[in-house]
Amino acid sequence: MNTKAPDYRLIGKPTRRIDGREVVTGRATYTQDIKLKDMLIGKILRSPHAAAEVVSIDLAPALALPGVFAALKLAEGKVRYAGQQVAAVAAVDERTAEKALSRIKVEYKTLPYVVDWEKARDASAPQVRDGKGNVEKFNEYSRGDVEKGFAEADVVVERTYRTAFEIHNPAETHGSVAYWEGDHLVVYDSTQNIHGVRDGLARTLKVPAANVTVIKKYMGGGFGSKLGLNEHTVAAANLARETRRPVKILLSRRDNAVCVGYRPSSLQTYKVGAKKDGSLTAFSLVNYASGGVGAGDEVSEPVVDIYKCPNCKVEEFTVFTNTGASRATRAPGHTQGALGLEGVMDELAAALEMDPLELRKKNYSTRNLGDTGLPYSTKGLDMCYELGAKAIGWERRNRKPGEGSGPVRRGIGVATSIWFGAGVPGTLADIVLYPDMSVEVVCGTQDLGTGTRTHMAVVAAETLGLEPKDITVKLGNSDYPWAPLSGGSLTTPSVAPAVRDAALKAVDRLKAVAAARLKVAADDVAMGDRKFFAKSAPEKTVVFADVYRDLRRETPFHGERTGYPGDAYAFNTFGAHFAEVDVNVETGRIRVLKHVAAHDSGQIINKLTAESQVVGAVTQGLSAGLFEERVMDDTTGNPVNPNLCDYKIATSLDIPEITPIFVDIVDTRLNNLGTKGLGEPPRIPSSAAIANAVYNAIGVHVREIPMTPQRVLAALKRKEAGS
């Protein structure tokens, strides 16, 4: 298979966002900006208690307040986390709605609860689910014989790593505006999944899916917290039905910390065995993860897949607590898993007195499941290692972790990622050509702020021989052709091939029309410089405008992302990050100086927005690695930092020089553009590379993120104590 990137005119080059001006001038309308005639404001009352029996809810005092149009009971029986919805109101304005909430009388009988997930593991802890223990095994995997593998090893290292609860905190909080036109429901929703929300609303409200339209034009991020139908959206639709008016419900920043998910915590214990030369003999992982009343994440895929290792055993347990349910968070599981797996690889390298990068190369796999499964269709990880190491100056690292001296220590670290990102077969997109030469691309996908609009225009323009500005992009409406949710790095590898398919069909038609004008065979027609010409007689030309006019009416072309080519190959994305840090061993403060992110995500569509994805993901990884942590309090049953002051996110002063590198391997087996996803991959190894750089600097692995001064100082004490 030829994996060389074709020489495109636009694809793979940087293209400015076609909606950039809209966004930066404040003219783009987000769900929060929607204002409709006679619109009411809805608000939700939430349980302050982590566990309680709702004895009664009295809505009458709220309904008696002038300006209140409707109120709903939303809870029955038990509430199991603080922040769970209890009741909702719709009123003329926000102040009245707030006042109405404070008048609702709820009688609670509080119950024992546990929010500290380590305490929840005790057999004596209050049970989160009735009649069931708080700890449940939710994943296991085994290949080979790990005991035999460890017995064969020259060196065995066993270490435990922890990751914190990380809140998505998109800039735009969740929100929905709902109204009914007769029996048709229209919902503006800040969502990553317009079709999923449509189907969910249809099921929940018992209306035909055909009678529901979900619209999302612009969005201020989601990171996984907006992947499905939300309770507040259902409440808005019900309040709208009752009041016969549009109802808008926006969630608060506090709501973001209690009821719309977060990345589950993890406590991962790895045991790894290796021969003196570095070849791995066995891996075992025991993981405990907590997702509140929801599930933890499986963190084991990296250890199962990445390195060549014949023997591997995994057991994963989820720990239930009285906290809102977790939700997928940019590269769920893999991000946590990378911190642990790549940490233990570095600690193993130190034990073997080996270069950490050499150890990784030594155990390089070309098949999944640790070189025991299917061959990877393409795998450019080796190039990521090579180009990344060169860009960071890998030779400058400490040969022995912590060998520097003085109060400020410098270190360099590496970490690896594997992810999916092959896209979803069956994704649809239309291209419509108009006789006046306008061109429309229509797809029921959504742009989360990642640049989907622009990449659709780039693919259409490339194929049709036009410029992105010539293309009108329509997306963000569930009445448009189906596309999958925007999560799992699916959007580009699903949508771009569908647009390409439609555009290729459009070009075929245009060539046929041009052929008629040129009086040559259709396969003799070529395109260039906004003209069609005969290959056999290049002086015979017809300009685009004439050919489009000959179409006589607008003409749609239906494109589809095709299926996978059998099951002989594994399709994955890969990446390697390299970070350079300074650590002050007296203050415990880490500064990231440089971060190189090398990725194999197949054909890059728009280099500019692709780089933005990488910069954003590295920033998020730095932030989670150094600062971000939802802190729960067992006494109140609530988080103590449900705001952006105490839940600390990296500021511009914390962000270093970030260098994205793309290795440009085109997987033509996978789809018509050979493109793969990039939304999540750069998030996966970013915290881990920084953690390993810190290890290289100070000679002790912090083994827990965020690596706050408190934890760095504790790690240094651990080192002093020799443990």
Next chain:
Amino acid sequence: MREFKIAQPRTADELAALLAETKEPVAMMAGGTDLIDELKSGVATAGLVADLQAVAGLAGIVPEKEGLRIGAMTKVVDLDEDAAVARNYPSLRQAARSLATPQLRNVGTVGGNLCQRPRCWYYRDPQVVCRKKGGFNCYAFQGRNKYHAIFGGSGCFIVYPSDLAPALISLGAKATIGSVKGDKVVPLEQFYALPEIDGRRENILDKGQFLKSVWVPAPKAGQKAVYVKLKERGTWDFALVSAAVTGVVQGGVFAEISVVMGGVAPIPWRLRKAEDVLRGKPVSEALVRQAVDEALKDASPLRENGYKADLAFAALKEAVLAAAA
């Protein structure tokens, strides 16, 4: 946010009269960067908000023969940009620059900074009624307390969040308090009060009183002043621990020294025992270690904030060595 009335007195006397006469709870609003947040979340309530913006004569940095007067309504950004402050009180400038963000410094005032309410996350949670808010329990004591006090807590373990206060106290500043009874001057150090005196407030202002200005004495010959702030992230962060050192250095020894720390106690914390160790001896890292160890004898860390003892050393070392350099 509950409803409230707003008053805009034009003079300090009008303000004093308003504070004395009003029966319902009054909240003074300077820049509002702290107060409005509290009113919105419901942590603070007020029947009347007295907007200080229009009160004549409360803003401005005025050189006086014996020192510098800083009006309560002076913006934090003006401290950062003032030439006399830069020349004579470098630690004050460092403190002003280190706090919050440019947006907040453009709006926040010196008076508001010195009178701001604590950042304890239980206190800031409208769902929690802790001791400071008239309840029975201090939730931080056995709860989540990595940012809390290692010195001076009793019943309440907040740290006083102001960056300007430690710098000003170490410079020997005095506060002028206004009221209908006339002005009263107290050393800024005595402006703050520990929870054992009154757990519900952080300073000695009684009903009817307000902070009018602070005055900083002219620097002594050879005076050095440094402010070091340790935080978790690059900006927009309160101090984990900060150290303000003012001293007169002669031949490598501190003839005089004043050390005040932020982030470690419910009030800006004067480390007199450390000063005693540091005074009159050749400055070295070992001497700072000894000074901090002496001071830490009074510390009683909680479950999650023991690391602040290490940070106290790091901050003091940096400040003392910079001042002595």
